[in-house]
Amino acid sequence: MATARTPQTFNLDRLTTPIGTALLVTDDGGVLRALDWDDYEGRMLELLRLHYGPVTLRDGRAPAEMRKALSDYFKGDLDRLTDVTWRVAGTPFQQKVWHALPKIRPGTTMSYGALAAKLKVPNAMRAVGHANGSNPISVVVPCHRLIGANGSLVKYGGGLERKRWLLRHEGVEI
Structure with missing residues (x-):
């Protein structure tokens, strides 16, 4: 018998990049759980559901250090991605x-x-x-x-x- 998963609540922030608006999904600890594009929000929501079960997104700012690391990457500092803490559920x-x-x-x-x-x-x-x-x-x-x-x-x-x-x-x- 399957058991229902506890609903997860994550924060959703937006970051302007040279290739569109990035959607940053973080947990309450400031860890990145998803990054996708605003024109693919439906796909992102489906992936979150598949990995975490029921998910609610609330407006919430991603940590300043994460936003800066991503902005620096898009400005050419390619190694800054290693500064972003991330976690994802999966097999x-x-x-x-x-x-x-x-x-x-x-x-x-x-x-x-x-x-x-x-x-x-x-x-x-x-x-x-x-x-x-x-x-x-x-x-x-x-x-x-x-x-x-x-x-x-x-x-x-x-x-x-x-x-x-x-x-x-x-x-x-x-």
């Missing part, structure tokens, strides 16, 4: 993928297959892709750095134009 495999993504350095990309091999599950390319697509923390957990085996951009939850911009911003020639 053990999703967690493994999501914790591997920040290890892909800015200015570099990796194929889904290469990440699967690095995680010692070489036949799990599709599972890596699925976990990557379920990542609710865009930019900070840099799912945009995963590309197709042939170098194609493939997919990005925030749209391929944003993915292209992020990769160029980080110095990747596309």
Whole structure:
């Protein structure tokens, strides 16, 4: 018999970036739980529901240090993303993928297959892709750095134009 999850309440803030308004979802401890784009708010809400169960968002400012780190990243200080504390619920495999993504350095990309091999599950390319697509923390957990085996951009939850911009911003020639 399934048990109902306790509803979660998170804070929602907005940050203007060169590629649109970012939605920052934080918990009461100031930890980032989701980052998505205002034109993809419905997708973000669905990912939050899948990871946490019932979720309520209330207006609330993200920590100043987090906002500054993200603003600095968009101004070109690419290493500032490591200063953002984040946490997300997910399966053990999703967690493994999501914790591997920040290890892909800015200015570099990796194929889904290469990440699967690095995680010692070489036949799990599709599972890596699925976990990557379920990542609710865009930019900070840099799912945009995963590309197709042939170098194609493939997919990005925030749209391929944003993915292209992020990769160029980080110095990747596309």
